[in-house]
Amino acid sequence: MDDQTRMLTGLTGLAGLAQADVGDQDSVRKQQSLGQPQQDIGDILQQIMAITDESLDEAQARCWPEESPAHWGGSDDPTEGGRAGGGMAGGGLPLNFQHRKHALNCHRMKPALFSVLCEIKEKTVLSIRGVQEEDPPDPQIMRLDNMLLAEGVSGPEKGGGSAAAAAAAAAAGGSPTDSSIEHSDYRAKLAQIRQIYHSELEKYEQACSEFTNHVMNLLREQSRTRPISPKEIERMVAIIHRKFSSIQMQLKQSTCEAVMILRSRFLDARRKRRNFNKQATEVLNEYFYSHLSNPYPSEEAKEELAKKCAITVSQVSNWFGNKRIRYKKNIGKFQEEANLYAVKTAVDAANVSAQASQANSPATPNSGGYPAPCYTPDGRL
DNA sequence: GTGTATGATTGCGG
DNA sequence: CCGCAATCATACAC
Numbered sequence: 297m298d299d300q301t302r303m304l305t306g307l308t309g310l311a312g313l314a315q316a317d318v319g320d321q322d323s324v325r326k327q328q329s330l331g332q333p334q335q336d337i338g339d340i341l342q343q344i345m346a347i348t349d350e351s352l353d354e355a356q357a358r359c360w361p362e363e364s365p366a367h368w369g370g371s372d373d374p375t376e377g378g379r380a381g382g383g384m385a386g387g388g389l390p391l392n393f394q395h396r397k398h399a400l401n402c403h404r405m406k407p408a409l410f411s412v413l414c415e416i417k418e419k420t421v422l423s424i425r426g427v428q429e430e431d432p433p434d435p436q437i438m439r440l441d442n443m444l445l446a447e448g449v450s451g452p453e454k455g456g457g458s459a460a461a462a463a464a465a466a467a468a469g470g471s472p473t474d475s476s477i478e479h480s481d482y483r484a485k486l487a488q489i490r491q492i493y494h495s496e497l498e499k500y501e502q503a504c505s506e507f508t509n510h511v512m513n514l515l516r517e518q519s520r521t522r523p524i525s526p527k528e529i530e531r532m533v534a535i536i537h538r539k540f541s542s543i544q545m546q547l548k549q550s551t552c553e554a555v556m557i558l559r560s561r562f563l564d565a566r567r568k569r570r571n572f573n574k575q576a577t578e579v580l581n582e583y584f585y586s587h588l589s590n591p592y593p594s595e596e597a598k599e600e601l602a603k604k605c606a607i608t609v610s611q612v613s614n615w616f617g618n619k620r621i622r623y624k625k626n627i628g629k630f631q632e633e634a635n636l637y638a639v640k641t642a643v644d645a646a647n648v649s650a651q652a653s654q655a656n657s658p659a660t661p662n663s664g665g666y667p668a669p670c671y672t673p674d675g676r677l
Numbered sequence: 678g679t680g681t682a683t684g685a686t687t688g689c690g691g
Numbered sequence: 692c693c694g695c696a697a698t699c700a701t702a703c704a705c
Contacts, residue, residue, distance in 0.1 A: 569685070569701045571701095572684080592694085
């Protein structure tokens with residue numbers, strides 16, 4: 297339509313107007329004869345201003361509909377001769393438009409304009425980047441990394457992790473000899489998790505770099521037709537990396553979960569009960585029955601007992617807790633045991649005293665003469 | 678396989 | 692945190 301023509305004419309400079317002047321003398325004359333040239337120029341200027349607010353789509357859309365001659369001539373006479381030129385312009389407009397577009401693309405100022413656009417973009421991008429430049433290392437991902445490292449999943453091959461597990465096993469008070477089977481099982485499972493983790497990580501990294509390359513190539517290609525600064529590409533890459541690292545975090549998280557589950561299972565396995573050895577129960581029972589009136593060993597006593605029995609203090613505590621409650625529940629059942637240990641302690645005491653008075657009575661074989669285990673119902677010692 | 682013994686765990690109160 | 696009581700889960704004896 298001719299609105300567009302006029303605007304483009306205005307945009308392309310005075311040449312257009314001059315051409316109109318020359319090529320359409322008739323119409324110009326008519327306009328002049330109408331005595332409103334000022335108003336027409338004002339119209340044109342207004343339209344030029346207006347076009348800056350238009351979107352490309354709008355402008356293009358305006359290119360095709362039926363022309364409305366009213367604006368141009370300033371005359372409302374449809375039969376006006378001036379329309380001859382106007383009609384020509386209207387029919388030829390699309391072509392004209394294409395032509396001007398091409399002219400713009402090949403314009404000698406285009407590179408300069410392009411570089412100015414690039415500069416402006418770069419400044420904008422920089423100001424945007426300035427705000428979110430240094431994103432601090434995510435504490436969550438750091439925590440996950442630390443844990444995976446500590447568990448020996450992400451660290452150097454073998455070593456640290458299993459050593460830590462062994463240390464944990466030892467510290468937890470499990471019998472050091474019986475944990476080897478479960479331990480190797482644990483190590484095997486951990487290695488499996490480790491392998492899955494690494495292969496997944498590799499996959500992610502590969503996908504990330506592939507995608508990054510793809511996007512970079514795309515942008516580079518596009519940068520020939522539209523202004524894309526290297527900074528912009530850099531930013532895009534950063535965005536991609538951020539996306540992929542969030543996926544990576546999910547992987548790390550689920551790996552951590554798997555390790556935790558394995559660990560808890562491992563700990564559960566270690567909780568498999570093993571009876572204390574005979575000597576240990578003897579030591580504990582001795583203490584218990586000889587302190588029957590107050591079977592609450594002090595912290596020191598517990599430590600002593602723990603050392604003697606090669607168990608932990610908490611195991612001693614457990615034992616005494618169990619023993620007290622079970623004894624109390626059924627004293628009768630423990631009577632025999634009580635007598636047994638009463639005799640035992642008596643014998644020990646006798647032995648000690650005998651050793652002390654060895655000079656006086658050298659031979660005291662059977663610790664004889666001491667309160668016999670007479671109250672043992674079955675007559676056993 | 679079943680019943681009992683026993684070490685460990687859990688929930689609660691002080 | 693400690694001890695008690697109940698309970699779990701396994702070891703062990705039969």
